[in-house]
Amino acid sequence: xxxxxxxxxxxxxxxxxxxxxxxxxxxxxxxxxxxxxxxxxxxxxxxxxxxxxxxxxxxxxxxxxxxxxxxxxxxxxxxxxxxx
Numbered sequence: 001x002x003x004x005x006x007x008x009x010x011x012x013x014x015x016x017x018x019x020x021x022x023x024x025x026x027x028x029x030x031x032x033x034x035x036x037x038x039x040x041x042x043x044x045x046x047x048x049x050x051x052x053x054x055x056x057x058x059x060x061x062x063x064x065x066x067x068x069x070x071x072x073x074x075x076x077x078x079x080x081x082x083x084x
Contacts, residue, residue: 012031019056032068037070043061
């Protein structure tokens, strides 16, 4: 995965993250293929404020995965969350 240092991370838009919490903390960058892959795998380790926030983040991760041609298993946590 490409390294994302603090300066590069700060240059990303909020829309380039799967989840932005109520404090403005940005989680799960999805701006390129390697980070989208990482977001799929790290999704279960991420804490969300609510079930609705988790579902929105899951949908964002899946959109990014689709954009980059990443196959996401139907039994994955991110797919389950998007349906939930």
